[in-house]
Amino acid sequence: MxxxxxxxxxxxxxxxxxxxxxxxxxxxxxxxxxxxxxxxxYKPGFGDFMGSIQTRHSKLWFAGANENWELAEFEMHEMEEIIEDIRAVYPDREETQSLPIIEPSLETVNNAIKQRDAEAFKKGYLTLTNACNTCHQATKVEFIKIKIPTIPSYSNQDFKKLVNNDRIE
Ligand code: HEC
Missing domain, CATH: 1.20.5 (Single alpha-helices involved in coiled-coils or other helix-helix interfaces)
Structure with missing residues (x-):
């Protein structure tokens, strides 16, 4: 039993x-x-993220040049978000390890925007643009050369800052 x-x-x-x-x-x-x-x-490719960064980089210039600090802040925020997305989607890609190259210049531009300082913004923007190219060299795509834009890529956006909440008539 x-x-x-x-x-x-x-x-x-x-x-x-x-x-x-x-x-x-x-x-x-x-x-x-x-x-x-x-x-x-579906994951955006590294190049797709870069295309979005390129748009933000361009719009950032026209926002800052017009001393439209609110828009400049917005574009910086968008650019930083894309950089975070690259980190999240491609944590193991070799190129991702070079992202810190751009960080000090992002900080410089952020400070210029916070201080509403047009001269510091222009200097910071040049530093940022050089950092884009330094990373392109580090990641062996040195043939992609970034420069300060001369004309906005989009004609349907007004980069001037709002005055008295003006509207398009
Ligand atoms: C981590 C280093 C790094 C940084 C920082 C960086 N890039 Fe790139 N970028 C790359 C790599 C790598 C490629 C190639 C992507 C691929 O293989 O498709 C690229 C490609 C590009 C392209 C080509 C994509 C296209 O649509 O033609 C543009 C434009 C570009 N980057 C703009 C920028 C701008 C503007 C900045 C600065 C605000 C910047 N990049 C900062 C690494 C970097």
Whole structure:
């Protein structure tokens, strides 16, 4: 009788063990398939992120040149968000390791904007533009040369700052 009891306990322990093993396997399979789905999900390429940075860099210039500090702040914020996105999407890419190159100049431009200082903004912007190119050299795309823009890429945006909440008539 006691032998049978021990046997029953052993059997039930064994099935519990194999059941949890197969449960574990099912979970692992689910994790693997989710991972595969994530790997195949659409992700902007490094170059796509750079194209967005290029837009922000250009708009930032016209905002600052017009002393439209609110817009300049906005464009800086957008650019910094894209940089964070690159870090999140491509944490292991070699190019991502060079991102700190741009950080001191972002800080300089942010300070100029905070102080509403047009001269400091222009100097900071030049430093920022040089940092873009320094990183392009570091990441072996030195043929992508960034410069201070001369005309806005978009003609449908007014970069002048709002005066008395003026509206387009
Ligand atoms: C981490 C270093 C790094 C920094 C900082 C950086 N870039 Fe890039 N950039 C790259 C790399 C790498 C590529 C090539 C991407 C690819 O392989 O598609 C690139 C490509 C580009 C391109 C070409 C994409 C296109 O659409 O033609 C532009 C434009 C560009 N960067 C603009 C900028 C601007 C403007 C800045 C500064 C505000 C900047 N980049 C800062 C690394 C950097």
């Amino acid at each position: 006691r032998g049978l009891f021990v046997l029953l306990v052993l059997i039930s322990l064994l099935t519990a063990c194999t059941q949890s093993k197969s449960g574990e396997q099912a979970l692992q399979n689910q994790i693997d398939s989710l991972k595969a789905e994530l790997d195949n999900a």
